[in-house]
Amino acid sequence: MPVQLVRDVDPGLDCDHLQAEYDNNMHRRVELTGESADKVGNNIGLLLVSPLFLDLSDTQKIEVKALLDRNERLKNLAAARNCPALTSSVPSAPAK
Numbered sequence: 001m002p003v004q005l006v007r008d009v010d011p012g013l014d015c016d017h018l019q020a021e022y023d024n025n026m027h028r029r030v031e032l033t034g035e036s037a038d039k040v041g042n043n044i045g046l047l048l049v050s051p052l053f054l055d056l057s058d059t060q061k062i063e064v065k066a067l068l069d070r071n072e073r074l075k076n077l078a079a080a081r082n083c084p085a086l087t088s089s090v091p092s093a094p095a096k
Contacts, residue, residue: 002066005073015083022074025067026090032060032067 003025013021071086078086 002063003070005066005069010073010077013077015078015081018074018078018081018083019086022071022086023088023090025071025074026088029064029067030090032064 075086078084
């Protein structure tokens, strides 16, 4: 299930919470990008065995998009609260 863009707790988040959620979202994005790459390899093998088991959903793409949208909201919240710019030490993964 994709992350929600707006959450009920948003008004109560301080700068540290915003940064922590941003980092968590970036970690999850990298994980999802890896899962998407694995799925392509699995689908090629399954196509040869049985096309009934192919995973053709765009679940990872939808989740990554939701995470990126949420992170934009977090950046806007941080700016509105005069927090330092949100950054992440997580290596960037290409958007899918």
